[in-house]
Amino acid sequence: MGKGDRKTRRGKIYAGSFGKSRPKDPAKKKREAAKKGTRK
Secondary structure (H helix, E strand, O other): OOOOOOOOHHHHHHHOOOOOOOOOOHHHHHHHHHHHOOOO
């Protein structure tokens, strides 16, 4: 748990990778949800 753990956000920042815990564009997810109209 920390910089060496690639499953955590901090670990992904340290490793320079992206995934579930660190999406490349967090605003994109909100835009797509708004477009689909899934929120009530």
